[in-house]
Amino acid sequence: MARALASLAALLSALCVASAAWAHATLVSSEPADGSVLAQPPKMVQLHFNEDVTPAVVGVIDASGKARDVATRAAGQSVLIVLPDDLSQGTQIVSYRVVSQDGHPVSGSLVFSIGAVTGAAPPPKAGPLPVLIWLARIGVYLGLFAGVGGAFFAAWIGQGRADRRSAAVRLPSVSSVRWPPSPCKGSISSTCRSAAS
Ligand SMILES: [Cu+2]
Numbered sequence: 001m002a003r004a005l006a007s008l009a010a011l012l013s014a015l016c017v018a019s020a021a022w023a024h025a026t027l028v029s030s031e032p033a034d035g036s037v038l039a040q041p042p043k044m045v046q047l048h049f050n051e052d053v054t055p056a057v058v059g060v061i062d063a064s065g066k067a068r069d070v071a072t073r074a075a076g077q078s079v080l081i082v083l084p085d086d087l088s089q090g091t092q093i094v095s096y097r098v099v100s101q102d103g104h105p106v107s108g109s110l111v112f113s114i115g116a117v118t119g120a121a122p123p124p125k126a127g128p129l130p131v132l133i134w135l136a137r138i139g140v141y142l143g144l145f146a147g148v149g150g151a152f153f154a155a156w157i158g159q160g161r162a163d164r165r166s167a168a169v170r171l172p173s174v175s176s177v178r179w180p181p182s183p184c185k186g187s188i189s190s191t192c193r194s195a196a197s
Contacts (some may be wrong), residue, residue, distance in 0.1 A: 025049040025100040027108055028077075034110035041114045045081040045094050049106075053098040055079045056105060063090025063118055090118035 031046045032038055045060075055072045058081055060066050071082040079098060090113060097107040 023102050024102070024104050025053045025098060025106050027106075030057045032112040035112070037113045037117060039115070041085070041087045042083060043085075044083055045110075046114070047079040047081070047098075049077045049079075049095060049098070051101050052077055053079060053100060053106070054158045055096065055098050056096040057095075057107075059095050060084075061095070062092040063092060063114070063178075087114060088126055089115040132159070 023041070023184050027047060028050050029048045031048075032042055053074065055074050058070055058072045058079070060068045060070050060081070060083060062084075068087075070077065070084070073080040079096065081094065081096075083092075091111055092114070093109055093111050095107070095109040097105055099105050
């Protein structure tokens with residue numbers, strides 16, 4: 001029963017999310033179109049949505065990977081993005097975040113290229129560095145393990161030797177040692193005092 005209720009709740013929440021998503025503004029088209037290659041740098045990018053939107057954050061990353069400041073203007077269901085006039089040849093990335101009429105933010109991005117497609121996005125910093133870090137870590141762990149293990153081993157072996165040595169030294173004198181030693185030696189308990197008196 002609880003399980004059925006839980007799945008019903010999950011279904012209802014999924015439906016809510018879905019209906020909320022339907023109410024969000026969606027990008028219908030853009031000029032230039034996503035992925036297009038242009039001969040000349042465009043003056044602006046126009047984003048056309050299915051409902052009125054308010055631009056929140058709009059950014060352009062140029063072909064050299066540099067973030068550029070752009071001016072934006074809302075015009076009903078469209079957002080106009082005025083581009084810098086010194087965009088270099090290559091692929092530019094336009095990212096946008098707009099607010100739907102229901103107050104929900106919608107974000108997305110599109111790319112267009114001037115002249116030719118280039119790798120506009122800087123490659124993620126992968127390569128030999130992480131491998132070196134991992135090797136160093138493994139080395140530290142191995143060293144730690146060997147160090148602790150070695151110290152333990154040395155202590156253990158050394159302890160064993162010391163025990164054998166002290167035992168060998170002590171053994172001949174065992175007969176001269178009274179065992180067990182008197183429990184009252186150095187004790188101040190009342191039973192010991194009464195026994196001593
Ligand atoms: Cu919404």
